[in-house]
Amino acid sequence: MEGEGAKKYYSISDYLELESNSEQKHEFRDGIIIAMSGGTIPHNLLGGNVFYSLRDKKKKGCTVFNSDQRVYFDELNxxxxxxxxxxxxDLEISGKDEHAIINPVLxxxxxxxxxxxxxxxxxxRKYRSLPSFKEYLLIDQEQPIVDTLFREDGKFWRMQTIIGLGKKVPVYSLDIEISMDDIYLNIPGLKEPQFKLDL
Structure with missing residues (x-):
């Protein structure tokens, strides 16, 4: 919906009505509705691999959601x-949308x-506006490289990069590790990483 002349601004009610009747997902950015493109095969496989790795090892009392779950930033709309x-x-649900969560930790x-x-x-930056948010994992879909960013002392963020198969990715917010081999299981066209050492 971007790039088609002047931008049109929508209310949250407009957005939620669109989402309830659409097969395609959209982001809502303070009145702007943006269509999300479908993922590639490696993207979808990686999402599934990480989902199952986290679900199988998560702490008791934690719930893992896939890409169908909306997250709402009240402060940013x-x-x-x-x-x-x-x-x-406990799940904290948006007061404006019963299908959106507002307290992800990871x-x-x-x-x-x-x-x-x-x-x-x-x-x-948006995610950091959520008080509950402690950790961010960024998965490269072309090379076995995972960046982890973890909030320390409530303010400072520590970044670590895991490179190559045969290694473990620490997930500090859940007090677990997941395997790079499990993350990149059966990913087609995977390239050798340019860097060999973790950073």
Missing amino acids: HYVYPDISVVCG IVEVLSDATAAYDRGEKF
């Missing part, structure tokens, strides 16, 4: 669909050429 989100403890995004800059930049 935005809705997004992360590739994976995890809530620990969010995972599978990167693509089209979305990598947004996922690393503006979208990460």
Whole structure:
């Protein structure tokens, strides 16, 4: 819906009505509705692999959601669909939308050429506005590379990059590790990473 002359602004009610009747998902960015493109085969497989890895190892009391789950940022008036989100403890639901959560502790995004800059930049800033949000995993779909960003002391973020198969990715917010081999299981066209050492 972008790029078609002057932007039209919509209410949240307009957006939620559209979502309830649409087979395609859309983000809502403070009045702007943006259609989401479908993922590639590697993107979809990676999302599934990470979902099952987290679900199988998660702590008791944590719930893992796939990319159909909406997350709402009340402070920013935005809705997004992360590739994976995890809530620990009670689910907190948006007062404006009974199908949107507002308290994910962990969010995972599978990167693509089209979305990598947004996922690393503006979208990460949005996620940081959520008080519950503690950890962000960014999955490269072309090479076995995973970036983890973890909130320390409630304010500072620590970044770690895991490179190559045969290694473990620490998920600090859940106190678990997941295998790079499990994340990249059966991913077609996977390339050798340019860097060999974790950063």
